[in-house]
């Protein structure tokens with residue numbers, strides 16, 4: 001039976017549809033419309049105790065038993081280990097993937113996410129402090145990524161789940177008002193990934 005993906009059309013949701021496509025895993029989509037509070041439904045809470053998308057259910061998990069996984073970073077690691085793809089099994093190469101995956105999970109996600117939030121406020125006075133703080137930090141993170149990509153084709157050796165995680169957020173650069181012309185290495189990397197047929201399928205699958 002297919003993996004069941006519970007997601008919405010957001011950076012964290014798209015990371016997983018892209019990874020599933022790149023890994024060639026068959027999956028069914030269940031749209032959880034977070035604009036209608038569907039993430040708070042009791043049935044969804046059973047597989048995603050933090051009430052956020054994405055989550056997956058794999059009917060054929062470890063020892064052939066069903067398993068649910070929440071938190072996009074955990075899902076990416078789970079899928080990579082299941083397929084043996086996009087995450088080295090050991091050594092320095094694995095450490096590098098984990099570093100850049102955690103960089104995304106802890107910073108380049110929460111920070112642009114705050115920009116999206118403050119841009120949504122109606123009152124300019126309320127927006128000011130948040131936008132100043134989080135846009136600055138978001139641009140700093142783009143600078144970190146640009147430096148990394150000036151000496152690396154991808155974030156951590158070969159194409160990896162770290163790239164899929166970061167791609168979900170760079171995809172939203174117009175929303176957090178970052179011009180990729182200012183970060184040429186990120187732009188080069190972004191264009192390379194977006195040209196991949198599996199990535200395109202991952203962004204095309206209906207999630208809303």
Ligand SMILES: N[C@@H](CCC(=O)N[C@@H](CS)C(=O)NCC(=O)O)C(=O)O
Pocket residue numbers: 010011012013034039051052053054070071072073105
């Ligand atoms: N750390 C979580 C963050 C998930 C997250 O923030 N999901 C958002 C959409 S991108 C969500 O479900 N928001 C609904 C809410 O906060 O009520 C992950 O990476 O999976």
